[in-house]
Amino acid sequence: xAIGFANDLLSLFAIEDFATTATYQSxxxxxxxxxxxxxxxxxxxxxxxxxxxxxxxxxTDISSIAAGQTLVVxxxxxxxxxxxxDGTGVTTIQLEKQ
Amino acid sequence: xxxxxxxxxxxxxxxxxxxxxLVSSRVFTxxxxxxxxxLLPAISVYTGSEASDRYNIGVTDVTRNLxxxxxxxxxxxxxxxxDVDAIAVQVEEAMANDFTIGGLVKSxxxxxxxxxxxxxxxxxxxxxxxxxxxxxxxxxNDVETAK
Numbered sequence: 001x002a003i004g005f006a007n008d009l010l011s012l013f014a015i016e017d018f019a020t021t022a023t024y025q026s027x028x029x030x031x032x033x034x035x036x037x038x039x040x041x042x043x044x045x046x047x048x049x050x051x052x053x054x055x056x057x058x059x060t061d062i063s064s065i066a067a068g069q070t071l072v073v074x075x076x077x078x079x080x081x082x083x084x085x086d087g088t089g090v091t092t093i094q095l096e097k098q
Numbered sequence: 099x100x101x102x103x104x105x106x107x108x109x110x111x112x113x114x115x116x117x118x119x120l121v122s123s124r125v126f127t128x129x130x131x132x133x134x135x136x137l138l139p140a141i142s143v144y145t146g147s148e149a150s151d152r153y154n155i156g157v158t159d160v161t162r163n164l165x166x167x168x169x170x171x172x173x174x175x176x177x178x179x180x181d182v183d184a185i186a187v188q189v190e191e192a193m194a195n196d197f198t199i200g201g202l203v204k205s206x207x208x209x210x211x212x213x214x215x216x217x218x219x220x221x222x223x224x225x226x227x228x229x230x231x232x233x234x235x236x237x238x239n240d241v242e243t244a245k
Contacts (some may be wrong), residue, residue: 026233027164035165035220037232038218038219039132039225040216040218041216042214042215042216042223043212043213043227044135044142044169044171044213044225045129045130045142045144045167045169045207046130046131046132046142046169046171047132048132048133048134048135048138048173048223049132049133049134049135050135050219050220050221051219051220052171052219052220052225053125053220059214063128065225078220079175081217083230088108094218095220096175096220096221096222097220097221
């Protein structure tokens, strides 16, 4: 069920809890940054352990999202690669480290 | 002395360590444990299946047809496929320049190249698997000496 008010979602992204402030297209963007290390397999005999950066935020804060836009988190610059709107007002952005 | 198959694997790794400057000496043999991203780009050399047969009637030599695989691991951004091919150039030319792998084999020929990508992590991961058909000969009772 969709949450009706974007402001209600802010409680999910409280800075004092798990959220952080990133710089998205030169403006502040509040969301939760995850950077889990995961085993990747691209057909080699050995797997490769790589980081998997994702930024989860309110959909209304990134209404003009496009591939190639930049997002800076913890002084690291990422490019927007893809994103998933979950349908409840929350979007998870897939990032590529530059 | 080791099995000739191991000597072949080690010789290829030594050749690639010197010749493939793009991987900065990150050449492994039979790497099965995961590679952390700070180890890339890298190469690992594997010796897989091997078919063997008697060399000739009345002769106690065995001819062996070995599948030698060279995996190239790369992580990059938009120039990814260029990087894979740049490393493949160095690998293929190094292998061609030592066609007999230091005299251990009769021939080594590239028979296939398979390249795959995965874009789910912080940078694109790509693996190129180069497969060589390697033919070598040993005595039936001495597999530590190439003939």
